[in-house]
Amino acid sequence: MTKRKFLTPPRSWQIHANAAGWIAATYAAQQIIRLFSSILLAWLLAPALLGTMLLINALRTGGELLTDVGIGQSIVNNRRGEDPAFFNTAWTIQLLRGALLFFVALALTVPIAHAYDKPELLILLPAVAPLFIFTGLTSPARFLLQKRMEVRKLALFDLGSAVFGASAQILLAFLMPTVWALIWGLLIGTAVPAIASFFLIDWRMHRLRWEKEAVHAIIHFGKWIFLSSIVYFLAMNFDRLYLADVIPLALLGIYGIARTFADAVTELFQRLGNFLIFPKVSATGLRGAELSVAIAPMRLALLGVVACGLALGVALADQFIYLVYDARYHDAGFFLSVLLVGTWFAILSAMAEAMMMGIGKPSGVAFGNGVKFAVIAFTLPILLPRFGLNAAMLAFVIAEAARYAVLAWRKRRTGLQFLRHDVVLTLAFFALIFLFREATSLLGLTGGVSDWVREGMQVHG
Incomplete structure (x- = not known):
């Protein structure tokens, strides 16, 4: 042989x-x-x-x-x-x-x-x-x-x-x-x-x-591209179309600033998935448990570095907005912090999507985007009128987490199992956000976590 x-x-x-x-x-x-x-x-x-x-x-x-x-x-x-x-x-x-x-x-x-x-x-x-x-x-x-x-x-x-x-x-x-x-x-x-x-x-x-x-x-x-494009558009743009009808255009513009930066991070990792992980998985010919074993070290190392960098980004996002934008746009600081939390789950999803495409199972990608759209369409109209735009930002975190959960389930059915790694990495990500925020507070660069919570309780929209 x-x-x-x-x-x-x-x-x-x-x-x-x-x-x-x-x-x-x-x-x-x-x-x-x-x-x-x-x-x-x-x-x-x-x-x-x-x-x-x-x-x-x-x-x-x-x-x-x-x-x-x-x-x-x-x-x-x-x-x-x-x-x-x-x-x-x-x-x-x-x-x-x-x-x-x-x-x-x-x-x-x-x-x-x-x-x-x-x-x-x-x-x-x-x-x-x-x-x-x-x-x-x-x-x-x-x-x-x-x-x-x-x-x-x-x-x-x-x-x-x-x-x-x-x-x-x-x-x-x-x-x-x-x-x-x-x-x-x-x-x-x-x-x-x-x-x-x-x-x-x-x-x-x-x-x-x-x-x-x-x-x-x-x-x-x-x-097939037509059907996929419909799902993708609804998942990625429903918030813009909905918010334009229910909040002032000035506030929508501020929200758009935060989305621009959060989307840039997500798109970067989608590119990395498409041009590195997808072809790598396709070329190996491995499937199931063998593929999990082969790709786990690279995946764990990459996501470990991402968790540290993104956690620091979340902790300093509001200060970055305060530094480069004038006072009219400062509300984008809290929006960006929350959206970047959702970006962590979006990155996990991007890694999962690249692997699903690599093993020839693209249906999970469209299904995941469909679930993301459904969650945003359901939760955003509930949270916004009751609790304001700050709280409504949680809809995007929930939607990205739901999308990841669907992809993790679909991936598990193919024998690709990284759930234990992802749970540990996610817990570490949230712990690092807390540590970075408190550390930068001690250095006088930011307010502490309690200040963050108070800011989040302010009602916008």
Whole structure:
């Protein structure tokens, strides 16, 4: 019996490591740009303006995700992805989807403005609607580069787009500190990269095309992505859509600041899971108890370091907000502390999702997001009117914990058992938060845990 080899050839490993390095480095740079931009815009603009854009962006994301049929993924996945007939058909579908979203956005402007009782949306939503045209026009070249594993070129293009978009918004906010700076910045920051995308490949390759076989393949493949996108959107954006209707836009803008930082941490570990754990698990060929034994040391060491770093982040989150934002945004400090507690469970979930994907069990991921959405949709409307926004932040901690519990249960059924490790790590995480907070209090950097509790009892919303 020949011994099975799990290692990839050195040259292949080097290529994948190089690709992962470019993705990780440019992603980190994009997050730094995003957070730096968030801080500058908060200094230049009023919280209500940021709250307005938070709602508009949530609605925009909803339109894009709720009509996502996996056009780009189809190009990457399909063996005919580089066939001009196939990718031009995909581009034509994308154009039609963008035009459809543009007209739907115009048609829904009045109902949405009335539903939120915000008349300013009657002007702002039509102003943002051309965004769908720009995204529809964007070349499928990005997905061809992804298929060809030309990661460096794609990563640099994405980084350049992020720099340009952030610069446009900051410059416009400095020149005209109104919501129109954000609107025009968003439009310009989308239109220019859309045009530039045509030069990632030979721009003369683009043609309007409608091949029935390609259409069938894209729709057939995309139906699962469509369902997954709906669940993901509801899980990640329900809070923004709900809070925009029940709290002032200024408070929503402050909440958005906290979400920006908490989401950045979560997204980082989702990337690590996707680009390190997922391929590692897939490549080993191990399953069940053997996989648990093989991956447990690396997982335990990584999460141990994360628990220490994140606990320190929770303990100092409010002080960080006080340092980099003016007094208008200081309420975001407590919001961020609580959201980062939820981030711990989100990181555990990201590790679980990567392993589930690695062993070919993606259904657990959608199921976990569905449970997260259900918990937020149930608990947030109960906690907010009774106890205020500070207490309502607990809905996100509960939702992330529930998502992790579902994934841990699904993972256990496959023979992957890390529950004992996770319980110990979670207890250590909470103990470290307490110790860091009290230690920084003794150093005069923060208030103690009792001050935290008093702040949490204040009612907002």
